[in-house]
Amino acid sequence: MEQFFQQLLNGLAVGGIYALVALGYTMVYGVLKLINFAHGDLFTIGAYLGLTLLVSGGLAGSLPPVLAVLLVFFMVGLLVALIGCALERVAYRPLRKAGRLSAVVSALGASIFFQNAVMLVYGARPYVYPNSLRPDFTIELFGYALPGMRVMVIAATIALMLALWAFIQKTRLGAAVRAVAIDQGAARLMGINVNRIISLVFLIGPGLGGMAGLLVGMYYGKIDFTMGWTYGLKAFTAAILGGIGNIPGAMLGGLLLGVVEALAASYVAFAWKDAVAFCVLILILIIRPTGILGERTADKL
Incomplete structure (x- = not known):
């Protein structure tokens, strides 16, 4: 029972990181119907910054x-948010009236650019976060001793996800984001500045991704310039699992994917954790092709 509880919390910590990155994918897709393939590399930039x-x-x-x-947590979020906003202005906005294929190629090019820029600036070798910066304490919960870093990651990710949900659902700007996601033309007729809302989405998504990069560095203690590909793929999978374009779906998908991976690594085999996670994804998509929450609010934030 103790092992299950420990693995469950480990899965929630990793899943929370997946969910933060997945939110960037799902917000951009919800507004522009575009998969921002450079989002994983913005996550890497956050870890290095x-x-x-x-x-x-x-x-x-x-x-x-x-x-x-x-x-530094908030500084990284701000800096990566600005990079994400600049990416939208340079790589995506000029192609908004072009075909979707052009935007996809631009996104792939931006991903390659960011990955190689990180490698040129920092080098190809991995970097290690100093142990003195990583909390080394335990917390007693339900009679179990839990690593403090794990609890902090879970608390930080849940707080950020709840803050984003509250912003989207309870504020006027959040309502504008939802309106743009439903129909850009109608949103313009209502007086909403669509370009400003899209820039806001590219501020929030990459900002959360950059914070997630810092959390990964603090949690595992090691980062490298290719980590964005792995976490980006897992986060994209989480977004599809929950329902692409759906914010609660991205949160649920990330947490579920992290828990499935952790339990598979513990009770099946570490080498099979990715295979088990993708098998769960396939089974869920067979039953619900739009994802767990995708059908209820299809293509809406």
């Missing part, structure tokens, strides 16, 4: 570790 700010920027030495990590 976090390490740079903490170590080379001197924040880790001048501030208490917890405060330094918290400050």
Whole structure:
């Protein structure tokens, strides 16, 4: 029972990271019907920027570790959000009236550009987050000793997901995002600045992805310039699993994928965890082709 509980929490931590990245995919698809293949590389940039700010920027030495990590967490989100907004202006907006294939090629080109830029700036070797910055404590919960870093990752991801859901559902800007996702032409007639809303989506999605990159660095302690491909693929899978274009679906899909992977690695075999996760995806899509929540709010945020 203890092993199951530990693996469940581990799956929720990893799944929360998948969900944060998946939100970027699903928001962009919901508004533009475009798969932003460069999103995984923005996640990688977040991991490297976090390490740079903490170590080379001197924040880790001048501030208490917890405060330094918290400050860098939001700084990374802001910086990657700005990069994502610039990506939309340069790579996607000029092609908005072109065919979808042109936008897909542009997204793939942006992905290759970002991955190689990270490799040229930081080198091809992996980087390690200093142990002094990673919390080394345990928390007692239901009689079990849980690693503090795992609990912090779960809490951070759930807080960010709930904040995004509240923003989309409870604010005027969130209503504008939902209106643009449903019908851009009608949204323009209602006085909504569609270009500004699309830029906002490219601020929020990459910002969450950059924060997720920092969480991965803190959680596993090791990053490399190709990690965006792996996490991007898993997050895209989570978005499809929950229902592409659906924000609650992306959250649910990410958490479910992480839990399935963790339990498969523990009770089947570590080498088979990806195969088991994709088998679950296939089974769910056979039963519900639009994803778990996709049919209820198809193509809507």
